[in-house]
Amino acid sequence: MKKIFAAAVLMLPSLAFAQSGTVTDANSLSTRVVGLINLVVYVLIALAVLFIIYNVVMYMIKGNDPAGKSAALANVGWGVLGLAIILSIWGLVNILTNTFKTTAPTNSIPQANPLAPPTANPTLPTVN
Numbered sequence: 001m002k003k004i005f006a007a008a009v010l011m012l013p014s015l016a017f018a019q020s021g022t023v024t025d026a027n028s029l030s031t032r033v034v035g036l037i038n039l040v041v042y043v044l045i046a047l048a049v050l051f052i053i054y055n056v057v058m059y060m061i062k063g064n065d066p067a068g069k070s071a072a073l074a075n076v077g078w079g080v081l082g083l084a085i086i087l088s089i090w091g092l093v094n095i096l097t098n099t100f101k102t103t104a105p106t107n108s109i110p111q112a113n114p115l116a117p118p119t120a121n122p123t124l125p126t127v128n
Contacts, residue, residue, distance in 0.1 A: 034097055041090045048086060052079035 023029045055075040062068035 030097070034093075037090075037093060041086060044086050045083065048079055048083040052076055052083070055079060 023032065055072045059069055059072035059076065062072060
């Protein structure tokens, strides 16, 4: 069972790459990399939350065992720390991705359409 689960986890990136076309330029490569990073981050966040929930339950179960309670509480702390690290790295990657966009700039020059019908002249506000 463990081997099947490990193989499935190892195959997830190939499934993510199979969803898009071939890499033709920097834009498609960055889109693929960001998609793969997002997939990995979602899985890591889910695992961290499950780890925290599991250790909270273990803390409640270990009612009379002080060593077990302290170990479970320490694991909850490590889980929260790991979740914070995952989210902060994900935020930094998104900041860098949005800072160094590889997409072509959009054309912001207004275009005139000589075949369009003329519009009514707007009235200018009067100054009293």
